[in-house]
Amino acid sequence: MSDAAKFKNNVKVSERHGAGEWATERVALLALIPLGLWLASTAFTLAGASYEVVLAWFANGLNAVLLGLTAVVFFGFASLAWKVIIEDYIHKPGTKAALIAVLNLVCLVLAAASIFFITRLALGSAPLPAGFGA
Amino acid sequence: MTQPSPTKGGATGDRTGRFVTQPNGHVTPLSPHMEVWRWHVTMTASILFRATIIAASVGLVILVGWLGVLAFGPEHYACFLDLAGSPLGLFVGFGLTVVLFSFILNGARHLTNDTGAGLTLKSANLLSNIAVWAPVPLAVLFWVVLFAAGRVSL
Structure with missing residues (x-):
């Protein structure tokens, strides 16, 4: 890595990278506030809607993109937020690292599943498991 | 974990007992008492x-x-x-x-x-x-x- 001093007066120096996750979390939160308002209006529109109405909603590209964006930004935000929670309460290094690894895997899988489902719904693909062995 | 050890003012010449020596050698004020706070x-x-x-x-x-x-x-x-x-x-x-x-x-x-x-x-x-x-x-x-x-x- 760099040859910048890691310690200064026996105190760890982290000003060059330590704020990265903190800043990312804020940017994600800033994006999630308008997306959350849009999600509330969407929930209002689609509450109790029929299958056809929901599919027609997904056929609108803007809706599909915004919902995909909401899911990806939220799961990215959640991975950082839950990491802080884990770091606050779990102090055994091995357990902490394992939990954070599981957390990141779960967030990644959920984000990928969202994109997969949204893409299929937006393209009007045949219901699953069409084309997946059934 | 090393706990900060209260030094009765040894490092600073302070005699109030309100300072502790941190593990890295820094002398800092003792934290306020854990139970003295009100809901907000x-x-x-x-x-x-x-x-x-x-x-x-x-x-x-x-x-x-x-x-x-x-x-x-x-x-x-x-x-x-x-x-x-x-x-x-x-x-x-x-x-x-x-x-x-x-x-x-x-x-x-x-x-x-x-x-x-x-x-x-x-x-x-x-x-x-x-x-x-x-x-x-x-x-x-x-x-x-x-x-x-x-x-x-x-």
């Missing part, structure tokens, strides 16, 4: 945001489930609608709208405070009170309008 709405807003993020994660998992049943076809979606329309489903739905409004308002409060704004006693109290209480009437309004418009029924 800003504390509620702060811990509630963490609870809200946890609840919102559950909400987003339900959203992915909703996407899943839609992708698996109309009969699975009909199942989902039955479940969501049941008393328990409506209760969970109401809770999730509270969580959503709480996330938006408390997130806005957190971001405002992160920029260093809204930190005077008066404005911090106001922002915290809004973030803690407003989600409930907003969610009630949301569902009253849904029921009134006949979009949802028991």
Whole structure:
């Protein structure tokens, strides 16, 4: 890595990278506030809607993109937020690292599943498991 | 973990006993007593945001489930609608709208405070009170309008 001093007066120096996750979390939160308002209006529109109405909603590209964006930004935000929670309460290094690894895997899988489902719904693909062995 | 050890002023020449030597050799003031504090709405807003993020994660998992049943076809979606329309489903739905409004308002409060704004006693109290209480009437309004418009029924 760099040859910048890691310690200064026996105190760890982290000003060059330590704020990265903190800043990312804020940017994600800033994006999630308008997306959350849009999600509330969407929930209002689609509450109790029929299958056809929901599919027609997904056929609108803007809706599909915004919902995909909401899911990806939220799961990215959640991975950082839950990491802080884990770091606050779990102090055994091995357990902490394992939990954070599981957390990141779960967030990644959920984000990928969202994109997969949204893409299929937006393209009007045949219901699953069409084309997946059934 | 090495605990900071109180030094009776040895390092600073201080005789009050209000300073401790940290593991890295720094001499810092002793922390205030753990049990001397009073409840404040800003504390509620702060811990509630963490609870809200946890609840919102559950909400987003339900959203992915909703996407899943839609992708698996109309009969699975009909199942989902039955479940969501049941008393328990409506209760969970109401809770999730509270969580959503709480996330938006408390997130806005957190971001405002992160920029260093809204930190005077008066404005911090106001922002915290809004973030803690407003989600409930907003969610009630949301569902009253849904029921009134006949979009949802028991």
